[in-house]
Amino acid sequence: MIASMLTKSRLSNTFIVIILWLINGCSTNKYQHQELFEKYELIQKIERGERFNHLLVSNRTSGKKLHIYLEGDGVPWISRYKISQNPTPYNPLALKLLLQDRDFALYVGRPCYFELHQSKNCTPQQWTNGRYGHDVIDSMEKVIRRFIRSTEVEQVIFIGYSGGGVIASLLAERFQETQLLITIAANLDTFRWTNYHDYSPLDLSINPATNIEAMSVPNIHLVGANDTIVPPELTKDFIQKLGGELILFPDYDHQCCWHENWSDTLDSIIDQQHGFQSR
Template identity: 30%
Template structure:
């Protein structure tokens, strides 16, 4: 028996919505399990623009805070269609945080990731596509850093992929950042978008434009030798733009953009960002 056209549309729409909810629930369950394995507690952080999902472990407020920022997540469902929910199926930023054994660890998801949409009335696909690094987003993420960082506490920012861009943009407006680490960081979205032949993002700030502002902060930028999404040349270009001896670039062999960076993270985290003496 054939269903009427309207009925067919309604059933297919319902099935798509159900699958999307199931995917989001599974992603959230995976994130909860990963966080629990690392003794990270869940907290929703209200900001002026968004309610952000975080996981944290704070046992020594007298020691520095390692702050992890998630990547762009599932921004697009196809080359031309934004996804309905940017929650990553595999939260690489959270996986990195879960491998960090230090006393104070905070993971922060990007706007509209993991947090129920009804708690984020401002969420629209613009915030995980063209406005993913906009002033609204950077300001909200910066407020979340302030929510966790105690007065006088040093902050070490770590960002995966697009989270690397946000780590740099946040560092440019703070005075308590002791170091920056990025993993496969999109540190020049204009160059990356040109490389892939996709639309520019004029409503987003670009990390490379503030390279000079963060130049005096010790920083390490890790790239995968096999990364074709954000090739090593992007981080190299950013380091050159800092024109300072505080920024270093390390190419990790046999790693692509979505390789198992968490497995490599304990060894990479042990490399301390430092400012080299000028000769």
């Protein structure tokens, strides 16, 4: 009887431990950005833009040449019919690219992302149908201009991943300091992209494919051959309209494997671009 009670007690205690482990596992932070900030000792601050607050993260304090990284759309929806309450990406791929950058680099958070979704002027519009809207672009432009002035930057390369590539293409046209635009797996024609997937239209957003007559800055677009989120043909059609160069990565998809060997990939692209400009 006593042995039976001890066995039940041990089983009960084991069950409690398992439950606590599951609870703790479920409650651990699923967002990777904070861990990356701490691990790599990045410089972080919150800056006010035109209407929104933005997280700014940099790998150093100054430099004449600046690489600006813009993140993807994160989690705008948690299901086809339910809007997310926090659009922050679980896997901040653009941030991981910055970590490999050998040059002065800045990560500019989008409005209402990174625990700012409850701050002033934030509504789901900023991460759903208005995610590339005028208010978003204007606000990001303001914080970037302030940063450039404060650091005396002379040359800028915009680097945008996925939806961040849409924003990068719109911002790059606004800065005389822009030397190059690089997009990665970017849905540059937002109208065609939403139609392709039968997504809700981004009717409060700017579509680069119809709002820019021709790209005025050198632009290179990296696409994965296995990308089903932004298929290569969508990017090819965009380039036929507005110009630019496409680089196809045979074994890549929408997420894999952009952050692998990024520093070498970026250096190669920049060296190639400088060689082209000098000819």
